[in-house]
Amino acid sequence: MVRPDMTGNCGRPAVPDTGRMHPLATMVERTKIKDIARVAGVSTATVSRALGGSARVTEATRERVHEAARKLNYRRNVRARNLRIQKSMAVLLVVRNMSNPFYLDIFKGAEAIARAAGYVVLMGNTEDDSAREIEYFDMLRDGQADGMILMTGNLPVDHQVLDGETGMAPIVVALEAIENCSLPLVEIDNHAASKAAVQHLLDLGHRRIGHIAGPVPEVLGQLRLDGFRAAMAEAGLSAPPSHEAVGDYSIQSGRRCCRAIFASPEPPTALFVANDEMAFGAIGELRDMGLRVPQDISVIGFDDLFVSDSFSPPLTTIRQPSVEIGQKTMTVLLDILDGRLQSRDICQMPTRLVVRGSTAPCRTG
């Protein structure tokens, strides 16, 4: 084994007594804290303190230690440290479906914050499979991660259990609230945002407005559906059942729901769709039916995906601040981990109506 040669011959190998050392002369062994201690002429404890930025070290020795560390090209062994401090410096980010492009910017924001704080991000994908949900949950229990961000909309364990379990790693819920669950939450006001979307259509003079919802009674889909109905009710309107359809956020389901709604006797003149992907599908379907958007039918989506701007027509939608949601969620989690935050926190991020080309004033009565 070849160890870093420290200035002349002051050093015997750090682990000289390993009888099984073969002169293969290849594998370079990592410098450890012990080596630095020897070079700097201090104890390992002092090295650890100096490197860890403890205040209980003379400026002089701190300097000497850092010097030695630099010279020996030292890097601290994360595994050993993690075992000792009983943390893993990792957070788990669990989504329900990794194919959803909406998560990308959330990842981006969350990862950036975590990395800046010295944490790594583990990614988890449940595919709505509860076995997998439990698997990731167990990773938390096992201490593979110090905390978790949950964007799956449901909890694989009983909330009672969770609340009672002392010493459970912190969990922050994002995007999709979980029923009967008192975990910290970062979300948008889905109900209000949906109302704003519908209000936009109302402002354009539309009265017969349809809605393609996400899965109900899942919280997210339900909230947006409720927002739709509330806005309609406030305008003294109500959509007939045939103008409401339930999809699953996929493009295909958008097509299907659109077809269903427009099979009704008196189809709507505008459509509020619970996410952009289904809106894409709906617009595609309308086109196939020979209807023009927005001349014949107005369509508004939800999310503001990266492509929505260059869709044809450019999609009017509700923008969610995805990067910021990721950042905020991770910030809350780290605040809890570092003891800066104790009480439950519910944070609502602002949304914005983005008016583009897929909505226009109502022309028919």
Added chain:
Amino acid sequence: MVRPDMTGNCGRPAVPDTGRMHPLATMVERTKIKDIARVAGVSTATVSRALGGSARVTEATRERVHEAARKLNYRRNVRARNLRIQKSMAVLLVVRNMSNPFYLDIFKGAEAIARAAGYVVLMGNTEDDSAREIEYFDMLRDGQADGMILMTGNLPVDHQVLDGETGMAPIVVALEAIENCSLPLVEIDNHAASKAAVQHLLDLGHRRIGHIAGPVPEVLGQLRLDGFRAAMAEAGLSAPPSHEAVGDYSIQSGRRCCRAIFASPEPPTALFVANDEMAFGAIGELRDMGLRVPQDISVIGFDDLFVSDSFSPPLTTIRQPSVEIGQKTMTVLLDILDGRLQSRDICQMPTRLVVRGSTAPCRTG
């Protein structure tokens, strides 16, 4: 602190119905191998062997140990294990830009394979910042991950250094080859796929064909550009410089490049665009210019994003098997980690031309 009590009646589990245990200040301590040893009446060494599935254990004792482990609700401490076995059971997945939707299915495929093999996936995002690239690289050196999948198209360290560094954790490159680099690689045949795309346009009778390239001389952009030129040359054609433009894979750059190309005196009748996002931008721009796709201009993209199918018009494109690329890349990495693979491996995944509505026979001469 409450430790699992296994004196006398061992019927008391380590972590019983936690929800209703003494709610006060009782942090439940995790069962450890030592506890199992005591309950099963064997040594910790035997417990470790039994749990680890070693062959050097009697069926009887193995059973006894597992029984005790189950009873005590034991879960192995991953941190301690990782330190001891000198691995972290984690792989690092580094992309150049987390916002690129193309990565999603790659993540999905890679994560699934890794998880099945007991590895976790750390996510890394460089944003083309070399400081960050080095940061992630150092994580490898630090042993925070046992291996890395690199999709950034470049190496933050000198290849010489890398090749020389013994004991360096394995790296597998995916999607974007790295110049002068002998690391294992999972990719598609970009040159051939580009030729196929152009051939499709040629088959439709197009002769004046333009190309919106990715950044050159980056490998990926260059390969697709070369493929474009090669296909043209084989048909006895060559595009004038004004029919070639260089973008950065963003929608906006697609618009810009399209505008530039169509400002030329004799604009093309068809466009081969190096990725779908730029194709979206180009189609949007053409629409703004009053040109219809595909009636006036044919456009073919590259990637087959999830939205390409429902774009208007549905985009003809080259499909990359993203999930499979993710799976394959991770498989190669794990094979190396587990010593199943020694030699360098270059794997080319198949692509497919997907003909949709954005290309049509050439109508003008």
Added chain:
DNA sequence: TTGAAAGCGTTACCAG
């Protein structure tokens, strides 16, 4: 301020 030493919970090397 510094050092010695006790772990953190496993795994793996030897002997029996």
Added chain:
DNA sequence: CTGGTAACGCTTTCAA
């Protein structure tokens, strides 16, 4: 096949 017992490399009392 099994049991003692060193490591793994670090952090953190507890004394000095």
